[in-house]
Amino acid sequence: MAKVGVVIVTYNNADMLRSLLVELANQTLKPNEIIVIDNASDDNTKEIVNGMSGLARYARLESNMGSAGGYCEGVKVACENNDLIWLLDDDVSVKADALEMLLKWQDYIRLGAIRSCAGQLPGSLPIRTKGFAWRGTMISRELINDIGLPRQEYFLYAEDVEYSMRMNKHGYVIFWAPKSIVIERRSTDKIKFSVGGIKGIIYEDAFRIYYAHRNQVNVYLEYRDYYNLAMVFAYAMKAILLFGFCGRSKYKGQIRAVFRGIWDGLRGNLGRNNDFLP
Numbered sequence: 001m002a003k004v005g006v007v008i009v010t011y012n013n014a015d016m017l018r019s020l021l022v023e024l025a026n027q028t029l030k031p032n033e034i035i036v037i038d039n040a041s042d043d044n045t046k047e048i049v050n051g052m053s054g055l056a057r058y059a060r061l062e063s064n065m066g067s068a069g070g071y072c073e074g075v076k077v078a079c080e081n082n083d084l085i086w087l088l089d090d091d092v093s094v095k096a097d098a099l100e101m102l103l104k105w106q107d108y109i110r111l112g113a114i115r116s117c118a119g120q121l122p123g124s125l126p127i128r129t130k131g132f133a134w135r136g137t138m139i140s141r142e143l144i145n146d147i148g149l150p151r152q153e154y155f156l157y158a159e160d161v162e163y164s165m166r167m168n169k170h171g172y173v174i175f176w177a178p179k180s181i182v183i184e185r186r187s188t189d190k191i192k193f194s195v196g197g198i199k200g201i202i203y204e205d206a207f208r209i210y211y212a213h214r215n216q217v218n219v220y221l222e223y224r225d226y227y228n229l230a231m232v233f234a235y236a237m238k239a240i241l242l243f244g245f246c247g248r249s250k251y252k253g254q255i256r257a258v259f260r261g262i263w264d265g266l267r268g269n270l271g272r273n274n275d276f277l278p
Helices: 014-025 047-049 066-078 098-102 106-111 141-147 159-169 206-222 226-247 252-267
Strands: 002-009 033-039 057-060 083-087 092-094 114-117 127-129 137-140 172-186 190-195 200-202
Touching: 002 014, 002 066, 014 047, 033 047, 033 066, 033 200, 047 057, 057 066, 066 083, 066 092, 066 159, 066 172, 066 252, 083 092, 083 098, 083 141, 098 114, 098 137, 106 114, 106 137, 106 172, 114 159, 127 137, 137 172, 159 206, 200 206, 206 226, 206 252, 226 252
Parallel strands: 002 033, 002 083, 033 057, 114 172
Antiparallel strands: 083 137, 092 172, 114 137, 127 172, 190 200
């Protein structure tokens, strides 16, 4: 039977992480290994993991490398002892049979990847999709050996978009798996605007705005996806207008983040930017 390694990237979210680890311990089909990559948290994450009776393998990064750096390291570590890697965020809840239901379709992994879903899918067979978020996605060691590790220089956001596009470029496909349920628990980190009939939902934190714009511009430009690149520019213009109408001085940092993100994405200026840190 294939060995499954679970990779969880976490940052200052010990309570939700504890709940997730308990749910993984109670899975109807147990993983071979659980690897927790801690992005230099300053809460009690280490104590939570080490207090779970050896359930998970704890690895702390020297500094916050973002989701991109965390998943790059976690995938690399998981490939040492496992055939399949199931990627999870620290803020999700997994149904008790989520892993069992996912592995029911493990033959599809030979074609690329399978994903847990947030609810019941129509029909009883996996459904093809073009891309994925890390949350609930399972990939194989063979695929990783073929196309490489996630790009840690993205730091935060869109590294999963890049990886799925890289998979598609190499001829791999991705499927939603029915009845394997993984649900996000964290409340939204976005704010809603409505000005003059123009509505939008935009990240509140300037650092999130910066990396989201920068990385999406970079990845769509690299893969010549000009339609989605145009959508990023349109979204950026809308964000600037909404922030401006709602208080240019109040949202000065957010407006600056949009411009810097677009500019650095076009130039390929990646990595962790000290001007935009969590």
